[in-house]
Amino acid sequence: MLPTFEVDAHRLRPVRAEDAEALGRHWDHLDVRRFLFDGCEVSAADAQALVAECIADAERACYGMWVIEQRRSVGTTCPDRPPLGMCALRASSQPSVAPVEVIYSLAPSHWGRGVATTAAQAVVAYALGPLELPSVGAVVDEGNVASAAVLRRLGMVRVPGADEVGPLGPLLWWRRTAGGDARPGEVSPPGSRPR
Secondary structure: OOOEEEOOOOEEEEHHHHHHHHHHHHHHOOHHHHHOOOOOOOOOOHHHHHHHHHHHHHHHHHEEEEEEEEEEEEEEEEEOOOOOOOEEEEOOOOOOOOOEEEEEOOOOOOOOOOOOHHHHHHOOOOOOOOOOOOHHHHHHHHHHHHHHHHHOOOOEOOOOOOOOOEEEEEEEEEEEEEOOOOOOOOOOOOOEEEE
């Protein structure tokens, strides 16, 4: 079972099947799907399938997807509010770069507040710490400057030899290795604690 992380004013909890509807609406927002789904619409069936795959990953490999929620106070969430987004570890499409990729999405109303960075920091720290994975990768569209900035803050470095071309143009690969690439203290933020 995946741990829950409490980071600053947010909680990252393992995704559940009943989250598919709300995540589907989140992912289908034009600004969210622009890079995450190459601008393609996300159907309810697509969202259900992706959530089911991530739940299966969690059962099989101890990594998967976490829903990002706003907390009212320590230990409580705001159940009447939709999720702010998600952060996930998925099997890498380029295992020579890293065994898993970190993927995240966030509601545009929360962009620029450090939420994606702190969520991804907790998940990357989990992958490189308790899971003892040798590295975590990430791939972003060249035009996704905000996500590239998040990856830099995670201590990831570019892996230009792995770059590819996607539907929107160049896809840039990044990697963070266990015990390397990042400056000390950059992966595990203060206030991030698994439960």
